[in-house]
Amino acid sequence: MSKLKIGVIGAGSISEAHLGAYVKNDKVELYAICDLNEQRAKDKAEKYGAKKVYVDYNDLMNDPEVDAVSICTWNNTHAEIATAAVNSGKHVLVEKPMTTSVEKALKLEEAVKNSGKKLQVGFVRRYASNTQVLKKFIDNDELGEIYFTKATCIRRLGNPGGWFSDVERSGGGPLIDIGVHVIDVLWYLMGRPKVKSISGNTYNKLGNRKNIKNLAFYQAADYDPEKNTVEDMANALIRFENGASMLVDVSFTLHAKKDEIAVKLYGTKGGAEVEPELAIISEKHDTILNMTPQVNSLTFDFIDGFQNEVDHFVDVCLGEKETFSPVQDGVEMTKILCGIYESAQKGKEIYFD
Numbered sequence: 099m100s101k102l103k104i105g106v107i108g109a110g111s112i113s114e115a116h117l118g119a120y121v122k123n124d125k126v127e128l129y130a131i132c133d134l135n136e137q138r139a140k141d142k143a144e145k146y147g148a149k150k151v152y153v154d155y156n157d158l159m160n161d162p163e164v165d166a167v168s169i170c171t172w173n174n175t176h177a178e179i180a181t182a183a184v185n186s187g188k189h190v191l192v193e194k195p196m197t198t199s200v201e202k203a204l205k206l207e208e209a210v211k212n213s214g215k216k217l218q219v220g221f222v223r224r225y226a227s228n229t230q231v232l233k234k235f236i237d238n239d240e241l242g243e244i245y246f247t248k249a250t251c252i253r254r255l256g257n258p259g260g261w262f263s264d265v266e267r268s269g270g271g272p273l274i275d276i277g278v279h280v281i282d283v284l285w286y287l288m289g290r291p292k293v294k295s296i297s298g299n300t301y302n303k304l305g306n307r308k309n310i311k312n313l314a315f316y317q318a319a320d321y322d323p324e325k326n327t328v329e330d331m332a333n334a335l336i337r338f339e340n341g342a343s344m345l346v347d348v349s350f351t352l353h354a355k356k357d358e359i360a361v362k363l364y365g366t367k368g369g370a371e372v373e374p375e376l377a378i379i380s381e382k383h384d385t386i387l388n389m390t391p392q393v394n395s396l397t398f399d400f401i402d403g404f405q406n407e408v409d410h411f412v413d414v415c416l417g418e419k420e421t422f423s424p425v426q427d428g429v430e431m432t433k434i435l436c437g438i439y440e441s442a443q444k445g446k447e448i449y450f451d
């Protein structure tokens with residue numbers, strides 16, 4: 099059987115997770131790497147054994163050998179590159195966030211539909227084993243009606259600088275960069291209810307705190323602290339049409355004692371935590387139970403999550419599976435993220451029809 103030929107566009111930090119997973123999948127030939135920075139693309143091609151190197155993604159699109167692409171570039175380029183890919187007959191795995199505006203999201207959805215090609219959004223936490231374990235419990239109604247969820251992702255010091263902090267290229271700060279993961283995984287586990295209204299706040303009070311010494315933090319491949327046009331903290335209350343609500347708080351920096359991640363769901367029959375550690379809470383015979391599933395990893399396992407995501411995408415391209423994270427979900431998540439920014443900017447709750 100001939101192998102699925104993959105091109106990876108954007109050869110920065112996260113491409114490592116995609117490349118590492120593709121080379122472990124024996125249905126795949128890792129074929130091409132593309133980056134604006136030619137040396138970066140060449141180095142990755144050498145490291146992972148890809149035949150071709152491109153600087154302009156349009157040249158990769160014109161290469162008929164490529165069956166599917168991973169898009170690991172700046173957020174503002176995702177929709178344009180994904181549209182070019184499906185229009186050139188290639189399947190797409192696009193990193194989160196799918197794009198930076200609802201208008202671009204809807205246009206991409208249309209392009210995907212017209213092309214008949216598959217698009218999977220890189221909502222990697224949906225593919226993590228702790229999420230999938232809990233999903234089985236939820237699908238079997240162990241939590242009952244889920245009516246409240248909490249999405250927290252607090253970095254006390256962690257503005258990555260570079261394009262992440264340039265709103266033109268990123269579309270926003272911690273909300274669109276790290277908040278998207280915790281909001282999306284909850285929305286997925288809640289059964290993807292339709293959003294009704296959003297009340298959000300964003301703050302730019304502390305800046306990127308490049309003055310801080312003696313404490314290491316995550317920095318982009320092209321770290322540059324000079325430009326910072328994104329929020330450093332966001333919070334929101336999201337209401338859904340089924341009456342459920344989600345509370346969100348995320349930051350690149352905050353005077354918090356420590357970093358914090360929390361992904362929590364509360365239902366009529368039970369509750370659950372996906373992060374910081376998988377746990378299921380229930381009540382039986384008038385007694386409250388905290389249950390700990392006996393699994394390899396109770397928390398998000400980065401390598402395993404990306405391997406599952408990429409393996410699933412490969413099977414989707416081969417027509418063996420349906421994606422867990424289709425373009426329509428990318429559109430809904432874009433509505434939520436952009437809705438939080440819009441509400442914050444207007445200083446009032448916004449409603450969806």
Ligand SMILES: NC(=O)c1ccc[n+]([C@@H]2O[C@H](COP(=O)([O-])OP(=O)(O)OC[C@H]3O[C@@H](n4cnc5c(N)ncnc54)[C@H](O)[C@@H]3O)[C@@H](O)[C@H]2O)c1
Nearest residue numbers: 108109110111112113133134135170171172173193194319
């Ligand atoms: N799923 C996750 O957990 C996760 C984690 C980190 C980043 N990401 C996402 O992955 C994407 C990339 O992030 P990163 O951390 O790797 O950033 P990065 O800065 O390390 O790498 C981005 C690369 O894309 C290249 N690039 C930008 N525009 C391009 C274009 N038009 N054509 C070709 N190359 C282009 C840049 O030169 C750079 O090498 C972002 O969308 C980010 O949100 C996802």
